[in-house]
Amino acid sequence: MKHLYTWAAILCVVAASTSGDVLISHAMKRVGDVAHVFRDHGLSAVVRRMLTNGPLWLGVFFMALAFFSLMFALSWADVSLVAPAAASLTFLTNAIAAKFFLHEKVDRRRWMAALFVACGVVLIAG
Amino acid sequence: MSLRKLATLAGVIVFGSLGDVCLKRGMAAFPDITLANWTILFHAIFNPRVALGIGLLIAFFVCYLSSLSFADLTYVLPATSIGYIGMAFLARFFLHEQISPMRWVGILLIALGVGFVARGPSVTVEHSHAKLPISNTSRGEV
Numbered sequence: 164m165k166h167l168y169t170w171a172a173i174l175c176v177v178a179a180s181t182s183g184d185v186l187i188s189h190a191m192k193r194v195g196d197v198a199h200v201f202r203d204h205g206l207s208a209v210v211r212r213m214l215t216n217g218p219l220w221l222g223v224f225f226m227a228l229a230f231f232s233l234m235f236a237l238s239w240a241d242v243s244l245v246a247p248a249a250a251s252l253t254f255l256t257n258a259i260a261a262k263f264f265l266h267e268k269v270d271r272r273r274w275m276a277a278l279f280v281a282c283g284v285v286l287i288a289g
Numbered sequence: 290m291s292l293r294k295l296a297t298l299a300g301v302i303v304f305g306s307l308g309d310v311c312l313k314r315g316m317a318a319f320p321d322i323t324l325a326n327w328t329i330l331f332h333a334i335f336n337p338r339v340a341l342g343i344g345l346l347i348a349f350f351v352c353y354l355s356s357l358s359f360a361d362l363t364y365v366l367p368a369t370s371i372g373y374i375g376m377a378f379l380a381r382f383f384l385h386e387q388i389s390p391m392r393w394v395g396i397l398l399i400a401l402g403v404g405f406v407a408r409g410p411s412v413t414v415e416h417s418h419a420k421l422p423i424s425n426t427s428r429g430e431v
Contacts, residue, residue, distance in 0.1 A: 184362055191357040198293060198359070213354075234330070238322040254366060261362045268413040269363050272405045276367040279402035286395030287373050 172236035176249040179229035181256040186222030247288035254281040300352030302372040311342030360411040367406045
């Protein structure tokens with residue numbers, strides 16, 4: 164039963180983290196390169212564009228959810244399983260979500276990068 | 290890639306890794322957190338290590354937002370995973386932890402992953418962007 168709870172917690176962290184990353188990436192592309200916005204329109208424009216950005220707030224909410232679910236899970240589940248499994252799976256789910264929702268050009272090179280890093284994270288934390 | 294962009298990515302790596310370590314060390318001082326005693330989380334915020342960890346993670350978040358404003362998510366995430374390698378070496382040299390053969394393989398795989406994305410473009414160039422001047426002209430004429 165504890166295994167089931169542990170994997171449910173891992174899935175929660177991965178789902179929340181992926182949603183957060185995708186929403187934030189989408190939001191920041193809408194804001195534009197912050198250094199350029201800052202140079203051309205000033206700090207107030209950067210702050211205004213970010214504060215009025217709905218997806219950014221939603222993304223921050225999901226990131227907070229992922230953070231607290233991870234902290235919650237780490238306090239009772241097996242740390243050596245939860246942390247690497249969540250971190251590793253997030254690299255893969257992010258690559259899939261970025262392709263379909265952000266329409267990023269995830270070519271073979273990027274798939275390989277996501278896969279290698281995901282495997283590496285499991286080994287390095289093990 | 291410009292120096293400014295590289296520095297932003299370095300910020301993601303350094304602040305993220307150090308923030309995680311501080312938070313992990315700080316939370317070790319507290320008992321297991323369950324739904325019954327979740328309010329401990331509020332006490333944990335005032336622990337100096339947890340507070341420093343949160344501060345560093347805020348700095349990480351600023352760099353992360355900034356890097357996502359100029360690069361793809363599928364570029365930023367693998368590229369900044371080099372932090373895992375840095376952490377392993379820091380543990381080796383400062384905490385004198387041994388790096389097992391399994392960890393060396395992990396380090397190699399992450400390094401290869403970083404190498405894969407670093408050699409490619411950092412941002413997806415949409416066709417509509419590439420054709421913007423032409424479409425603008427035609428739209429202007431219509």
